[in-house]
Structures are given as C-alpha cells and as structure tokens.
Amino acid sequence: MPDTTGASPRDRFVAATETLLREAGMSGAGIKEVVARSGAPIGSLYHYFPRGKTQLVAEALERHAAKLPRIIERSFDDTRDAATAVQALFNDAADGFERAGADKGCAIGAVALDLTNADTEVRAMCRQAFDAWVADLAARLPGADARARRSLAVTTVAAIEGAFVLARAHGNGQPFRDVGKWMSALLEGVEAAHRPRRASARPKSRARRSTKP
Amino acid sequence: MPDTTGASPRDRFVAATETLLREAGMSGAGIKEVVARSGAPIGSLYHYFPRGKTQLVAEALERHAAKLPRIIERSFDDTRDAATAVQALFNDAADGFERAGADKGCAIGAVALDLTNADTEVRAMCRQAFDAWVADLAARLPGADARARRSLAVTTVAAIEGAFVLARAHGNGQPFRDVGKWMSALLEGVEAAHRPRRASARPKSRARRSTKP
Numbered sequence: 001m002p003d004t005t006g007a008s009p010r011d012r013f014v015a016a017t018e019t020l021l022r023e024a025g026m027s028g029a030g031i032k033e034v035v036a037r038s039g040a041p042i043g044s045l046y047h048y049f050p051r052g053k054t055q056l057v058a059e060a061l062e063r064h065a066a067k068l069p070r071i072i073e074r075s076f077d078d079t080r081d082a083a084t085a086v087q088a089l090f091n092d093a094a095d096g097f098e099r100a101g102a103d104k105g106c107a108i109g110a111v112a113l114d115l116t117n118a119d120t121e122v123r124a125m126c127r128q129a130f131d132a133w134v135a136d137l138a139a140r141l142p143g144a145d146a147r148a149r150r151s152l153a154v155t156t157v158a159a160i161e162g163a164f165v166l167a168r169a170h171g172n173g174q175p176f177r178d179v180g181k182w183m184s185a186l187l188e189g190v191e192a193a194h195r196p197r198r199a200s201a202r203p204k205s206r207a208r209r210s211t212k213p
Numbered sequence: 214m215p216d217t218t219g220a221s222p223r224d225r226f227v228a229a230t231e232t233l234l235r236e237a238g239m240s241g242a243g244i245k246e247v248v249a250r251s252g253a254p255i256g257s258l259y260h261y262f263p264r265g266k267t268q269l270v271a272e273a274l275e276r277h278a279a280k281l282p283r284i285i286e287r288s289f290d291d292t293r294d295a296a297t298a299v300q301a302l303f304n305d306a307a308d309g310f311e312r313a314g315a316d317k318g319c320a321i322g323a324v325a326l327d328l329t330n331a332d333t334e335v336r337a338m339c340r341q342a343f344d345a346w347v348a349d350l351a352a353r354l355p356g357a358d359a360r361a362r363r364s365l366a367v368t369t370v371a372a373i374e375g376a377f378v379l380a381r382a383h384g385n386g387q388p389f390r391d392v393g394k395w396m397s398a399l400l401e402g403v404e405a406a407h408r409p410r411r412a413s414a415r416p417k418s419r420a421r422r423s424t425k426p
Contacts, residue, residue, distance in 0.1 A: 025327040027240030105326045109375075112382040113323040114238040117316065126382040151391035154379065158392045159368070162322075162375030166367065169325040169339040178364035179371045186399040 009040035010048045016040075017060035018107055025110035029057060057111065058125050064107040065129035069136050076140045083187040085140070086156060090180020093160065094173030102171045105164040133157050142191045152190065159183050222253035223261045229253075230273035231320055238323035242270060270324065271338050277320040278342035282349050289353045296400040298353070299369060303393020306373065307386030315384045318377040346370050355404045365403065372396050 007015065016038035020029040031053060035042045049055040075089040076082070097104070112126045134153040141156070143149035159179050166175035220228065229251035233242040244266060248255045262268040288302040289295070310317070325339045347366040354369070356362035372392050379388035 024329050025238050025240060025323075027238060027327050028329065103328075103330065108382075109378045110238075110326040112378050113318045113326060114240050115316075115381060116237050116241065123382065123384075130379055130382050152395055154388055154391040155372070155395040158375030158379050158388060159371055160375065161378040162371030162373065165322045165325050165374040165378075166343055166371050168328060169321075169336065169343050171336075175367055175371060178367040182365055182368040182399060185402070186395060189398070189402045 009044045012038040012040040013045060013048060013056060014059045014063055017056045018064050019104070021057065021060055021107040021110055022104035026114035054121055057122055061108055061111060061122070061125045061129060065132065068133050072136055081191055082141050083184045083191060086187055087180050087184035090163065090176045090183065093163065094176035097167050097173040097176060102173065105168050106161060109161040109164055130157060142187065142194050144194055156183060222257045225251040225253040226258060226261060226269060227272045227276055230269045231277050232317070234270065234273055234320040234323055235317035239327035267334055270335055274321055274324060274335070274338045274342060278345065281346050285349055294404060295354050296397045296404060299400055300393050300397035303376065303389045303396065306376065307389035310380050310386040310389060315386065318381050319374060322374040322377055343370060355400065355407050357407055369396060
C-alpha cells in the first residue's frame, strides 16, 4: 500500500492506481479497487477524474514514469563507468523489488501488455515513457554512434522490463541480478571497443574541445 | 483470431483464451470474452473447464509455453553459433510479431505481470514455463560453467519478454531487432572467451574425444 499519509484525496487515488497497476496491470485497477485501496471517498473520484479510469491510469503512469530517471541518475554518478552503473541499477532494482514485497512490477510494462486497440491515450503514455527512458539512458551509454547508443538503451530498458516479468513469476529479485551481470558484461565490451573520453589518459585541451565539441 | 477451423469446442476455448491473454493479459480473458472469441457454445465451457477461468488460463499458458522450444529449436540449427542463432531468434520474433498484427505479446509475460497472491496455480505455470525455456536455452549457450550459462539464458528470456513489452507499446517489431543485435554481440563476446569446440581449428581425434567427452 502506498504511503498516502497526509496526501490529498486526488493524490491518494493516483498513488493507489499506480500500486494496483504494478500489482496486477489493468485487470487490478478497476474503479472499485482504486477507491478501496486509496481510502479516499468515492464521491470525489469523478470530481477529480471526470474521464474515469482512462484519466486515472494516465496520471498513474505519468507518476510511475517519473521514477526511473531518478534511479538512472543515482546509478550513473560521475565516478562510474556505464558497465558499473548498469550493474548498480539492476542490483538496486532487485533489492527494491524484494523490499516492496516481490509482488510489484513496472506499471508501464504491465499496462503495455494489456493494451487494447481502444487504449490510444494510454498507449501513447507507455510509448512516451519508454522513449524518455531510452533517450535518458542513450545519453549515458557508450557506442559507435547515436543510433548504436539508442539501440543499446532500448536493450537496457527491455532487459529491465523482462527482469520484472521473470521476477514476478519467481517471486524474488534474482532475475534482476542475473540480467544486470550480463548487461554489465555487454557494456564492458562496448566500452572497450569505443573508449569513452574520460577513460583516456590523454589530457583534454580547451582548443581540442572547442573545435571538436 | 486463432485459426480454429475444424477444432473441437474445447480446443477453441483454449486457443481463444491464449489469444486474449496475448492481447490484453488477464483483463482481456474474461469468460464472456473467451466465449465470444471462440465461437463455441457457452453451454459446453463449464463441462470442459469445471474450474472456470483458472483452468482455462492454465491450459492456455501450457499451450503457449510449448511454442518457444519449437522456435528455439528452429533458430539453433547445427550450422549456427549461438550469437547467430539468437540474432535469428529475435529477427523471427520481430517478423512474427508484425505478421500477427503487432498487438499480441507473450501470454506468460502478460499473465506474470497480472498475478495476484491468490493466483498460485497460474503463478506456478508461469514459473515452470520460464524455467523450461531457461533450461532449454542454457543447454545451447556458451559460458564458463553451468551457472553462467543459466544466468545467460535467464538474460535471454528476459530480453525476449522485455522486447515484447516495448514492441507492444510501439506497435512494431523494431525493439526485437535492436535487442537481438545486442544480445548477439554479448554472445559473440562470451563465445570468444569460452571458445566452443566446433570453432577450433584443431582437428578432433577420436582418442581425445573419448578421454575428454
């Protein structure tokens, strides 16, 4: 149950929807379940969310989507290469998954697999969330060019989403640790092939930087 | 819609459930939807499936789980190394995803993200399916030892499941192609580090083989 102490009824509805989506996807996030989980008065739900479940789900996904960039930021601190950062990201995900009860996946992933053709607004939210995560990661990963870094970021996001799937089935965070180890090995190989500048022993001159940004 | 021409009502219920789970997870596979999609008479459903939705879902997952080993078998033919085989596996998945309408994920993955604590039987089915796929792949992948091959197989299955998630959100198979390229690069690196016998230029003697099987 999300910590909603002191939160407004509106926030409690969104937080409850997010948790229910993480637990059981679209099938778990009916209006009745959202109201029960939120502890907020049902009378106010349609006041805050006149478009009902679609609006609730869209806002819950937006709230959920904002979390990964913070986790990425924390893992990729300046002292780490990408291989070490991604290993830390997956180990943190494993610990977080287990601390949260080993029964909560990624809300975006769960909803993406539940999309019907009618869910155009929610589908767009999922796509935007993944695109934002991919862009964020691509800027931090090694690779020959922007296209290679982007597809490597797609692979990393897919690895996170897939680890959630296996972790949910197994009821523990071990899949994150397994996947993180190999994603880290992959990145080590890519870093070795395309040496990032910071690993270079050659000092950077201001003149070089200004002609080759 | 699954091709159910000539299939028995029982098979049509299971095939319809599988398709609905692939499209929208547990939320899409209500009894009403299964009956409508199957075209079979509702009166016979509880005759064939006395335990209702749980039994239908369990049988649909069993049917779905049997498909990946056939795809793995086809990709890993004897002429290919693991890196080439996995690339082929992901490219086939991309093409298959698009041919099927770009709106169907993996039934096991979709259900795994929808599991509630009450779904013990269905959870066990998901876990068994993933374990079987991991064991199948682990026997074909390179690696230093059984544990490394197993975690590499977990990573490959997670990559497939994650590619489905991103492909569903984007409505095309490109995530499979991106992920397959990098999974293949990872396997190339692992194969280079743990050279498989068939890649060796050294001719194998019968004597050597018999002393070192």
